[in-house]
Amino acid sequence: MSDHTTHHEEHHKETFISKYVFSMDHKMIAKQYLITGIIMAVIGMVLSILFRIQLGWPDESFPFLEKLLGKWAQGGRIDPAFYMSMVTIHGTIMVFFVLTAGLSGTFSNLLIPLQIGARDMASPFINMLSYWFFFLSSVIMTWSLLIESGPASGGWTIYPPLSAIPKAMPGSGLGMTLWLISMAIFVASALMGGINYISTVLNMRTKGMSMTKMPLTIWAFLLTAILGVLSFPVLFAGVILLIFDRGFGTSFYLSDIFIGGEALPNHGGSPVLFQHLFWFLGHPEVYIIIMPALGISSEIIATNARKPIFGYRAMIISLIGIAFLSFIVWGHHMFITGMNPFLGSVFMFTTLIIAVPSAVKTFNYLATLWRGNIQFTPAMLFAIGLVSLFITGGLTGIFLGNASLDINLHDTYFVVAHFHIVMGSAAMFGMFAGVYHWYPRLFGKMMDERLGYFHFWLTFIAVYCVFFPMHFMGLDGVPRRYYSFTSFDFMKEWLAVNRFISIAAILGSLAQFIFLYNFFRSIFKGKKAPQNPWNSNTLEWTAPVEHMHGNWPGEIPWVYRWPYDYSKPGHDEDFIPQNVPLSETMSSNLPGDYGTHHGSKANH
Amino acid sequence: MNISIAQQLKSSTKAILLFVLLTISSTISFAQATMPAATDVASQELGITFWFYVLLLIAAVFAFAVINKTLKVLELTQELNGKKIKNTYNKVNGVFFIFFLVLFLGYVYYEFTTHGRMVLPESASEHGAITDNLFNITAIITGIVFIITHILLFYFSFKYKGKETRKAFFYSHNDKLELYWTIIPAIVLAVMVLSGWKAWTNITAPAPKEALTLDVTGKQFAWIVRYPGNDNALGSKAFKLVNDVNETGVDFNDKNAKDDLLVNEIYLPVNRPVKFNFNARDVIHSAYMPHFRAQMNCVPGMPTTFWFKPTITTEQMRLKTNDPKFDYLLLCAKVCGSAHYNMQIKIVVVNDTEYATWLTTKKPFYTEEMAKQIQEAAASVAKAKEEKLALNTHE
Known part of the structure; x- marks a missing residue:
């Protein structure tokens, strides 16, 4: 192995900067995405703990908060305006910076070239640029936490006029400007990444790797990238128009407003227009978040159940179905904005249809586990946890997708519970599963399994303790984004429940330090990873453990079979990697393997 | 090898002692903190409660380290006896899933019976009675799916936990079965869409003249x-x-x-x-x-x-x-x-x-x-x- 590296260094003269900072190697970029994502996740988590303290103990003062937050927590109690800021930035960081960039940025970069058998991305330079745009937007978003007037505070959906008029609330001043700049840069980063992923998957597959021999991870990343490329520009347009309204006196979103003692001159705009533009990205966005997690869990469940994924083609079709439908359901976020009720009926119809492919995926996961030989690696535990959360959160979506029920549930804690389970926690579990599973590929070391078990069980229990009671708060008509529940008599009975939720959230977040310790310690002190630690079929495990430019020292392996030949009858081992020719496995070949069934012709 | 286990045990005993010591000292400091002091109560309280939490955290980390070390000892003894630790962990996690299933269903029952009773009273409007009814029907249908899928998920995780002797069943697809579980949810959802659509149209219809x-x-x-x-x-x-x-x-x-x-x-x-x-x-x-x-x-x-x-x-x-x-x-x-x-x-x-x-x-x-x-x-x-x-x- 050292031969390769020395050989390499002679040719390229890699400096520290070109190797670790401005690297164009997809594996290094994946690591950069992951570590930036983890840092952002910790910031998002700390914010959530701070506002959980407020919600759990609304009447008590905590002097340490004043030490930590200064003027935002005078007398040890969090300021209402800063509470709103924390909720806003928590949402923004988790949705965009952790679960979009951190999740699909990491694993698309790592796995697309390695699993399809390519030397690198289609354009390594744009790939590097994509990371550094993401880094810049992360820095701006984090920096906005430190400015005097406070960060953006209108909720992560930044509906105007609240976000458009600096007078409307403290965070709508410089904080919102920084938010908008950061998001504009983020969109540029997401587009550069997305274009790269799509062109790499379509053009650079190794010989024999037809579309229907690709692992489901790649299908998920490809469709995610397509969603991103088609929907992020719409957010970009929305953001630019908002910048115009804020800075240049246009009236795209503003009309008939009297605020701060004077009537604004704006006329003819519509705040609902922004909501349409925002949710045209916003809804595909939640699938941009969950689809990579579903792809990752498909791969991990098949590998660790030692069984082919059940219904490979149905899984692909349902992914395509979800991707297509996700573009025509955005209106279900807007049932009660005053949108035409007929339009509401249409969106209700499309929204409930999207539950069908989701149900198919769930049943296929269950069928994959059935009669398997399940190896409980930490990755597998998190993948099973994902399925559980996907079911729980998906089912509450059926309530919210129904316009007539949404009237009473809209903007309540029922919604908070729903999306934190189905896209927040489930996607986070997918990310954890991915990190545990591909850690050997990322760092060439193994993570500590025991710590992984602790991490999983504590997190899994904490997630249900935190989010499950919130459904009932929502059914009691408790709206979200409330600074405290002390102003209404009927909400006071939920104070004790909120304290329980806060304690569970704090304990759950402490459990994340087990992961952080395990992650960073294993980089340096972990056991050295074998080449194929999970006996997996996919191509990334045929590459040498030590990273090198170009991924494979010699020729890129050819692919002869689909990636799910696990426990195939007639074969001694319980796995047959994709690069093993059919001629070497005569005892286990099935009639379908020679072409017709899995969709492609094995012509070599 | 025996010596090393003894050493492990020794270090874990030390850790336990330290943990006990920390718990006692932190409890004492907390007790002192809650006692009213003569001067400058607030600042003193602040200092002591802060250290109380720090000590608590250190204690928790130590307790965790003790459990971790004990498990490591277990792992070593298992290896000495020639067993593979992988299989033990498969067993442990599989059994955990069955425990979790029971606990989870109990927790869901508790939530529905305790927090489920704290929700809004019956609807005080005409259309609300209809949507409440629709809500209940949806809740029953999704509730059944929720329970069945979770029982299957956790039971399969327990039943098919990895063993050296087991070989998984190569079963790649079943078109008929997949067709069933596409069509059945589609029909159920279609019924829900229709009833929801009916309710929604009535609610959003123009208000009566006498309103x-x-x-x-x-x-x-x-x-x-x-x-x-x-x-x-x-x-x-x-x-x-x-x-x-x-x-x-x-x-x-x-x-x-x-x-x-x-x-x-x-x-x-x-x-x-x-x-x-x-x-x-x-x-x-x-x-x-x-x-x-x-x-x-x-x-x-x-x-x-x-x-x-x-x-x-x-x-x-x-x-x-x-x-x-x-x-x-x-x-x-x-x-x-x-x-x-x-x-x-x-x-x-x-x-x-x-x-x-x-x-x-x-x-x-x-x-x-x-x-x-x-x-x-x-x-x-x-x-x-x-x-x-x-x-x-x-x-």
Whole structure:
């Protein structure tokens, strides 16, 4: 192995900067995405703990908060305006910076070239640029936490006029400007990444790797990238128009407003227009978040159940179905904005249809586990946890997708519970599963399994303790984004429940330090990873453990079979990697393997 | 190898001792912290409680380390006996899943029976009874799916946990089965869409003619409610007319406006449809009346409406909920600024005679004096604007 590296260094003269900072190697970029994502996740988590303290103990003062937050927590109690800021930035960081960039940025970069058998991305330079745009937007978003007037505070959906008029609330001043700049840069980063992923998957597959021999991870990343490329520009347009309204006196979103003692001159705009533009990205966005997690869990469940994924083609079709439908359901976020009720009926119809492919995926996961030989690696535990959360959160979506029920549930804690389970926690579990599973590929070391078990069980229990009671708060008509529940008599009975939720959230977040310790310690002190630690079929495990430019020292392996030949009858081992020719496995070949069934012709 | 295990044990005993010591010392320091001190209580308390939490955290980390070390010892002994630790962990996690299943179902039952009882009382509006019914049907269907899929998921995880001797069953697809579990959810969802669609169309249909029409305007952070008065017609309004006296910008040249009423509490007659005309004058608000299962956004520059028929008076609801202080509320559900969490107005549902009596106690808010005030306010606004322009200090 050292031969390769020395050989390499002679040719390229890699400096520290070109190797670790401005690297164009997809594996290094994946690591950069992951570590930036983890840092952002910790910031998002700390914010959530701070506002959980407020919600759990609304009447008590905590002097340490004043030490930590200064003027935002005078007398040890969090300021209402800063509470709103924390909720806003928590949402923004988790949705965009952790679960979009951190999740699909990491694993698309790592796995697309390695699993399809390519030397690198289609354009390594744009790939590097994509990371550094993401880094810049992360820095701006984090920096906005430190400015005097406070960060953006209108909720992560930044509906105007609240976000458009600096007078409307403290965070709508410089904080919102920084938010908008950061998001504009983020969109540029997401587009550069997305274009790269799509062109790499379509053009650079190794010989024999037809579309229907690709692992489901790649299908998920490809469709995610397509969603991103088609929907992020719409957010970009929305953001630019908002910048115009804020800075240049246009009236795209503003009309008939009297605020701060004077009537604004704006006329003819519509705040609902922004909501349409925002949710045209916003809804595909939640699938941009969950689809990579579903792809990752498909791969991990098949590998660790030692069984082919059940219904490979149905899984692909349902992914395509979800991707297509996700573009025509955005209106279900807007049932009660005053949108035409007929339009509401249409969106209700499309929204409930999207539950069908989701149900198919769930049943296929269950069928994959059935009669398997399940190896409980930490990755597998998190993948099973994902399925559980996907079911729980998906089912509450059926309530919210129904316009007539949404009237009473809209903007309540029922919604908070729903999306934190189905896209927040489930996607986070997918990310954890991915990190545990591909850690050997990322760092060439193994993570500590025991710590992984602790991490999983504590997190899994904490997630249900935190989010499950919130459904009932929502059914009691408790709206979200409330600074405290002390102003209404009927909400006071939920104070004790909120304290329980806060304690569970704090304990759950402490459990994340087990992961952080395990992650960073294993980089340096972990056991050295074998080449194929999970006996997996996919191509990334045929590459040498030590990273090198170009991924494979010699020729890129050819692919002869689909990636799910696990426990195939007639074969001694319980796995047959994709690069093993059919001629070497005569005892286990099935009639379908020679072409017709899995969709492609094995012509070599 | 034996020696190394002994060493491990020794170090874990040390850790336990340290853990006990820390627990005791932190409890003592906490006890001291809670005792009233003679001088400078606050700062002392701050210092000690802080260290209490630090010690607690250290103790927790140590406790965790002890468990971790013990497991490592277990791992080593297993390896000594020639067993593979992988299989042990498969077994342990598989069994955990069955424990978790039982615990989880128990927890869900507890949630439904405890927190499930704290939800809103029965709907006080006509359409709400229908959507509540729809909600219950959806809850039963999804509940069944939820329980069955979770039992299967965790039971499979337990039953098929990895063993050296087991080989997984190569089963790649079953088109018939997949067709079934595509079509069945599709049919169930189609039924739900149809019933939801029916309810939604009825709710959003135009309000009946006899409906009482109210004008509700949201502002940061209060609701302004205007009744039409005796003529049952609301006067028109324009945001340019808004000032400190005329908060919603009612146009008093409109003769319908002359007898309009402004109220601090919304009184509604029972069993008569009421139509709300919603508007906001600064940012988006959402008028949420949870007890009536009613909600509609209030958007600046875009009028919205919602109508419903209240069916239960406040008095009756107080009896039903056994809460003499119960009140219906209209609250804000769309984030609108720092005091979003406290933007409410009381709704009182009464019978017709009580409503008529209440109405007679209200005087139209338009008076000669007010007209004068409005003119003054408008003049001062205009003057301020002129000065601003003259000084060129436009914001």
